[in-house]
Amino acid sequence: MPVRALVVDPSASAAVRLAEVPDPVPGHGQVLVDVSHASLNYGDLNDARSGRVPVGAVLGADAAGVVIQAAADGTGPAVGTQVVALTAGAFAERAAIDVGALAEVPKGLRLAQAVALPVAGVAALRSLRAAGLGPDKRVLVTGASGGVGRFAVQLAARAGAHVIASVGSTARGEGLAEFGADEVLIGLAGLRRPVDVVIDSIGGPQLVAAWNLLAPGGSVQSVGWTSGEPAVFPPYATVGPAKSLTSFVIEGDVGADLAILTELAAEGALIVEIGWQGSWERFDEAAEALRGRRIPGKAILELGSGELHTPVPSPQD
Incomplete structure (x- = not known):
């Protein structure tokens, strides 16, 4: 049938x-x-x-x-x-x-509510984990108004990190402070201090700019590329103190991580x-x-x- x-x-x-x-x-x-x-x-x-x-x-x-x-x-x-x-x-x-x-x-x-969690929630959880999230970290989330971004902001804040949410407009940034963002920026305007972790879903020139803001030992997790634009790195941009740009994809069983996310959502700890x-x-x-x-x-x-x-x-x- x-x-x-x-x-x-x-x-x-x-x-x-x-x-x-x-x-x-x-x-x-x-x-x-x-x-x-x-x-x-x-x-x-x-x-x-x-x-x-x-x-x-x-x-x-x-x-x-x-x-x-x-x-x-x-x-x-x-x-x-x-x-x-x-x-x-x-x-x-x-x-x-x-x-x-x-x-x-x-x-x-x-x-x-539960069905919103698999791709976006698991991507947020695993990319933050892979980047070495901790309470002493400065975390930049680009495309923070989207599915992955909103979960990443909340999970990073829950871990005690200083969270910087980057969005495309003032309207897109509404509610992110309540989700735990310490700073909400339009693009990367005004961001001067280095960051330890970048969860990037935009790609293109913003990925290059985020890489330039990354502190030594830091990690960029590339979880998406919604801009559709190429990322052009200037000469020697990747020569210097060790830091990493990692391509991200969800692999393997996700049941255990889905259980974590659904429990957090059921408790109201993840909106x-x-x-x-x-x-x-x-x-x-x-x-x-x-x-x-x-x-x-x-x-x-x-x-x-x-x-x-x-x-x-x-x-x-």
């Missing part, structure tokens, strides 16, 4: 369309999940056009729903458990998901901000708002009946 899914189609307006695909068959260490919510990431939009996800394949990485078939090997959650996962092909009504790629959703946390929420039949609308940077936080897609829902308006709309 086929299920509906959002698949890659270069001829569609957002390179994505709703289609029917075969019902997934779970492997030995996988559960079958009835997906009710998905989260749209900037990387999904790139995947739909870059060829990384083949034409006709199901798009997406963030899914949340209910287990309807337990894993055959006896591992993982039981039938009826609400879960959130980071998995390929997330934008489908049903998905076969590795037990290591998911976490149970704690009581008190809505699925619409999930949803800037757009509506039916997956309004994918084009969500994609346009995300690409136009009109969404603070995350865009959440509701799967299922096809009924249209009123999106949560952006403060800038």
Whole structure:
């Protein structure tokens, strides 16, 4: 029995369309999940056009729903458990998901909130961990108004770091001080003192500027490249006291980190901000708002009946 899914189609307006695909068959260490919510990431939009996800394949990485078939090997959650996962092909009504790629959703946390965490939350958590986050660090987060950025600001502040949030406009910086940012800057204007950690999702010239601000022994984690612009380093910019620029990608099982993030969110220690929420039949609308940077936080897609829902308006709309 086929299920509906959002698949890659270069001829569609957002390179994505709703289609029917075969019902997934779970492997030995996988559960079958009835997906009710998905989260749209900037990387999904790139995947739909870059060829990384083949034409006709199901798009997406963030899914949340209910287990309807337990894993055959006896591992993982039981039938009826609400879960959130980071998995390929997330934008489908049903998905076969590795037990290591998911976490149970704690009581008190809505699925619409939990589904915002996999890509953005895990990227924030792991990039900060890789950079050597600590209470004595000065941490610069670029693109701080986006999904990864807002989680990175909160997690770095929670660790006791001095957090500098860089955004594209005053409006985009609203709420970041409440999330724990000690400084909120437009671009990098006024930043003179060196920083120890940079979580960069912008790329281009701003990545070069952030590198120049990095203290000896510091680390830049490149988690995205939303600018679409090249980063041109002047001669000798990379010659001098040791510091590092590291490419970042999420690899391996994420279940343990998802459990940490969902527990923090359930406790109210990690705020999930949803800037757009509506039916997956309004994918084009969500994609346009995300690409136009009109969404603070995350865009959440509701799967299922096809009924249209009123999106949560952006403060800038």
